[in-house]
Amino acid sequence: MISIDYSGKIVLITGGGRGIGLGIAKAFAEAGATLIITYTSTNPAATAQAIEKQYGVKVHVYYCPAEKSDLVDEMVEEVAAEVGEIDVVIANAGVSLWRDAIDMTDAELLNIMQINLFAPMYLTRAVVRQWLKVPVSLHSSSSDRGLRDQKLHLGKKILFVSSISGIVAMTPQKQAAYNASKAGLTMLAKSLAGEWAGYGITVNAISPGYIQTDMIANPPPGEGEEWVKIWKSMTPVDRWGTAEDVANHIVLLCSDRAGSFMTGSDIVVDGGYTIF
C-alpha cells in the first residue's frame, strides 16, 4: 500500500485560507504536515483552528502580502525562527482580472504581474536563500556565498499554482494580463527547476482549469451567464473542478513518494479543457 506521510514536515501555502489554497492546506493536514498559511485581507485564524482540531496538526498563520518582497523576506525569517525549516513551498496566492486590454490601467497590469508572477519569485528566492544559508536581505552587502557553490540533496519541493490560462487564452472573457502572468509563472517554474536541480530542490507547476472558488464565482451580470455556459461547454467532464481535485495531486507531487526526478513540469488538472 502506498501511503503519504508528511509528519515532521513544514509546508507553507500562500493564500491558504480559502479556495484552492484551503483545499491544499486541508489535504496536507490530512497527511500530517505542520502548516504555515499566509494571508492578506482576512485573518484565517478560525479556519486554522478548525484544521488543527480536525486533523491534529499545528497550523501557523502569518500576515504577508505576497507582492511585498521585504515583508516576504521577514515572514520567511520569522517562520524559520518560530516554527522551523520549511520543507515544501506552495505559491498559491493569485488574483484574476477580467478586463479588455485597451481598458487596462498601468496599475492594474502591474498589480496582477506583481501578485501572480513576481510574488512566487520573491517567496522562493527568500526560502531558497535560507535553505542555502546565504543572506536573505536584498540589501545585504555580505559576500557570504553560503552553500550555493555546493552540490546538495536537500529534498525540498516547490510548487506554483499556475493555470491553463498560461497554455491557452481563455474565452470569451478578456484577461490578457492574467493569461500572460500565468504563462510567465509556468516558465518561471521551469527556469528555477533548472537553476536549483543541483541542490536537490524540485520546482513544478500545476495548471487547473475552472475550479469552483470565489475567483470564478461572480462573472459580470448579463454577459457572465453566457460566459459560464461557454466555460462549461468547453470542459469535457461537464463540471467545475473542486479544490480537492487540485490539492490531492499537489500532495502526491510534493511527497517523498514522488521522488526528485520530476522537476520543471506542469501538471494540467482541467477536466479536459485543453484536450481540443
Ligand SMILES: NC(=O)c1ccc[n+]([C@@H]2O[C@H](COP(=O)([O-])OP(=O)(O)OC[C@H]3O[C@@H](n4cnc5c(N)ncnc54)[C@H](O)[C@@H]3O)[C@@H](O)[C@H]2O)c1
Ligand atoms: N479558480 C479557478 O478557476 C482557478 C483556475 C486556475 C488557477 N487558479 C489559481 O489558483 C490560485 C488560487 O485561486 P482561487 O481560485 O482559490 O481564488 P481565491 O480568490 O478564492 O483565492 C485566492 C487566494 O489568494 C490570496 N491572495 C490574493 N492576493 C494576495 C496577495 N496580494 N498576497 C497574498 N495573498 C493574496 C487570497 O487571500 C486568497 O487566499 C490562484 O493563483 C489562481 O490564479 C484558479
